[in-house]
Structure formats: C-alpha cells, structure tokens
Amino acid sequence: MxxxxxxxxxxxxxxxxxxxxxxxxxxxxxxxxxxxxxxxxxxxxxxxxxxxxxxxxxxxxxxxRLDDFRLFVTDMDSTLINIECIDEIADLCGVKGEVAAITEAAMRGEIDFAESLTRRVALLRGLPVDALAQVYEERLQLNPGAERLLRELKAAGFYTVLVSGGFTYFTDRLKTRLGFDEAWANELEVDNGTLSGRISGPVVDAAAKAAHLAGACARHGVDLSQAIAAGDGANDLPMLGAAGFSVAYRAKPVVREAADCRLDHSGLDGILNVLR
Incomplete structure (x- = not known):
C-alpha cells in the first residue's frame, strides 16, 4: 500500500x-x-x-491511479459548495435556526432525509423566489479546489455528475458554471412568484443519489468500480458505498468512517493528489 x-x-x-x-x-x-x-x-x-x-x-x-476511473459524481451542499443552501434560504425568512437543526440531524442520519426535507421546505412558504438568486450571488462559494478538480477531470475524459438533495435552482447554475454533464436535485414549487412550501416531483434522497450514479454508469458503459463519489452527509452513504472510490469531504463522522479517502484539511483537488 x-x-x-x-x-x-x-x-x-x-x-x-x-x-x-x-x-x-x-x-x-x-x-x-x-x-x-x-x-x-x-x-x-x-x-x-x-x-x-x-x-x-x-x-x-x-x-x-486516476486512469483507473471514468466517472465522477459529487454532492453539492457542503461538499462542492461552502453552504447548505436551504439553511441560507431559511435565514432570509427568519427560520434558519429551526431549519439548520433539522438539516444537521438529517446529515447525521438521525432523521429520514425525505421527511426532513418536507419539514424544512414547508418553513420556506411565502418567500419570494427572487431570494434564491440572493443566496446564489451573495452567499454561495465553491469549496477550495473545486474548479481545478472539475477542470482536470474533464481534461482526463471523465463524465461528471452533480447530484444533490438540495435544489435545481443551484445545481442548474453550477452545472453550467463548472461544466458538469448531468445535474439532479429537488425542484422547489413556486406559486405566483413565491415558494409554496412544497417540492415538485420525487424527492432526491439517499436512494435516488445512488440510483443516479448507477444510471449514469450504465448509460455510459462505466462499471461502478470505475466511479469516484464525493459527499459529506449520511444521505450520501449509499452513493459512496456504490462507487469504486469514495471521498468524504469535511464530512460527518459516519461518512468519514465509511469513505476510502477523508479530506478534512485539503481542498477538493486533493482527490487528484491521492490518485496521481
């Protein structure tokens, strides 16, 4: 070794x-x-x-080495980016403490993710949809090394997937910004320019994340052993477990213990060093 x-x-x-x-x-x-x-x-x-x-x-x-792999899939909130988007949206309507507590419990695996998402999104009801732009433009930052990692993976011929229990408003923009091939997340329902407090369509939970990984591999002729997955919370565990190489980035203890690689001090581009 x-x-x-x-x-x-x-x-x-x-x-x-x-x-x-x-x-x-x-x-x-x-x-x-x-x-x-x-x-x-x-x-x-x-x-x-x-x-x-x-x-x-x-x-x-x-x-x-990196050449042994062909596909990369990553979580968004607190992995690719520095925030939990739903917590910052909640801050704009004065319920951040309540929402953040539910988020933390879900990330530790103490609450079912779908249930936690339903409870948190309900607290956002009535917030103008323009608040999402404020979070993206003023609060969201890429985590260190994210741009270099994606740039070098694309140069090496990787197929890249962003999959999140967060929201399509953010994943769609990051997909364009960083050049992901696919992006999957939950869609916030909007009613007359405000958030309805509900999700439109099926919830992207832990099982869905793993399914999107498996689906991308199947569509592009990639074995699961040739996939690298990165995440930080309990709802990433099935996805991480399915991939050939798993990365815990600034992760919760349960994820750190399960992953092949833990990055607590290096940037996301530390993945490149590990497999150089």
Missing part, C-alpha cells in the same frame, strides 16, 4: 517521522504539500500524528 499525505503545509520533520512509522521505501512529492509514502505499512501512531499536524492521510493500493 501507498500512503498519501497532504495538507495546507507538510513540514519535513513530520514527513520523515511518518515515513519512519510506516516503514516506507521512498517518498515521492506529488504537489507542493502532497507526498506519497511508497510501500507503507499501517502503524497506530500515524493517524494521531496526522490529526495533530492537520494533515490528511489516505491509504491507496500501489498502482491505483
């Missing part, structure tokens, strides 16, 4: 200590602050040291 170490800064002493702990045969620099420890072996002190030094560490089978 190889061990990829990366973060905002990787000092030489820490890197040498990790190489010694893992009995690595060599150190290969992948980027200014990303390194591969070749032929590394597990050691109980590796994770605590990385945690103390704010470093991400990922175990990767020797020879596994």
């Amino acid at each position: 190889n061990l990829v170490i990366q973060g905002a800064r990787v000092d030489a002493l820490t890197l040498k200590t990790l190489a010694a702990l893992s009995a690595a045969s060599s150190i290969v620099q992948l980027a200014p602050h990303a390194f591969r420890l070749v032929d590394a072996v597990a050691h109980d002190d590796i994770e605590p040291l990385c945690t103390r030094e704010h470093l991400d560490h990922t175990w990767v089978p020797g020879g596994r």
Whole structure:
C-alpha cells in the first residue's frame, strides 16, 4: 500500500517521522504539500500524528491511479459548495435556526432525509423566489479546489455528475458554471412568484443519489468500480458505498468512517493528489 499525505503545509520533520512509522521505501512529492509514502505499512501512531499536524492521510493500493476511473459524481451542499443552501434560504425568512437543526440531524442520519426535507421546505412558504438568486450571488462559494478538480477531470475524459438533495435552482447554475454533464436535485414549487412550501416531483434522497450514479454508469458503459463519489452527509452513504472510490469531504463522522479517502484539511483537488 501507498500512503498519501497532504495538507495546507507538510513540514519535513513530520514527513520523515511518518515515513519512519510506516516503514516506507521512498517518498515521492506529488504537489507542493502532497507526498506519497511508497510501500507503507499501517502503524497506530500515524493517524494521531496526522490529526495533530492537520494533515490528511489516505491509504491507496500501489498502482491505483486516476486512469483507473471514468466517472465522477459529487454532492453539492457542503461538499462542492461552502453552504447548505436551504439553511441560507431559511435565514432570509427568519427560520434558519429551526431549519439548520433539522438539516444537521438529517446529515447525521438521525432523521429520514425525505421527511426532513418536507419539514424544512414547508418553513420556506411565502418567500419570494427572487431570494434564491440572493443566496446564489451573495452567499454561495465553491469549496477550495473545486474548479481545478472539475477542470482536470474533464481534461482526463471523465463524465461528471452533480447530484444533490438540495435544489435545481443551484445545481442548474453550477452545472453550467463548472461544466458538469448531468445535474439532479429537488425542484422547489413556486406559486405566483413565491415558494409554496412544497417540492415538485420525487424527492432526491439517499436512494435516488445512488440510483443516479448507477444510471449514469450504465448509460455510459462505466462499471461502478470505475466511479469516484464525493459527499459529506449520511444521505450520501449509499452513493459512496456504490462507487469504486469514495471521498468524504469535511464530512460527518459516519461518512468519514465509511469513505476510502477523508479530506478534512485539503481542498477538493486533493482527490487528484491521492490518485496521481
């Protein structure tokens, strides 16, 4: 196995200590602050040291590279972008605290996602639809590394899919902005220029996310083992579990434990370093 170490800064002493702990045969620099420890072996002190030094560490089978994969699917809220859109919409109508509490419970897996979405969207009833533009333009930012990741995946011939338990207003715009091939999300029902408090059509929940991944693979002749999936919450788990390589980005504990790769300190383009 190889061990990829990366973060905002990787000092030489820490890197040498990790190489010694893992009995690595060599150190290969992948980027200014990303390194591969070749032929590394597990050691109980590796994770605590990385945690103390704010470093991400990922175990990767020797020879596994980006060329082994052909499709990338990612969650939107708190993965591709820095916010939970529904929480910010709720802030504009004075119910952010109530909505955010439901969001957090759903992301931890404590509430069924479809139920949580229905409850949260109901609290948005009466908000002018123009408020969605305000959230997109004033509050939404791409997470670090997102643009580079998508640019390099597209250059490598990847088919890319954005799938979200959020809303089509945002996924449609990000699809155009970043060049995703597909985008799937929930559609907010609008009544006379205001939100009705309901979803139009079927809910994009955890099962739907996994189904969209499987469907995209089937349509484009890609085996699930050739898919990379990224997410942060419990409703991403089936999708992550179906993919050949799963990435937990700034994720909840249940997702961090299940994923092949955890990025708590690096940007989304850290995926490229892991599979370089």
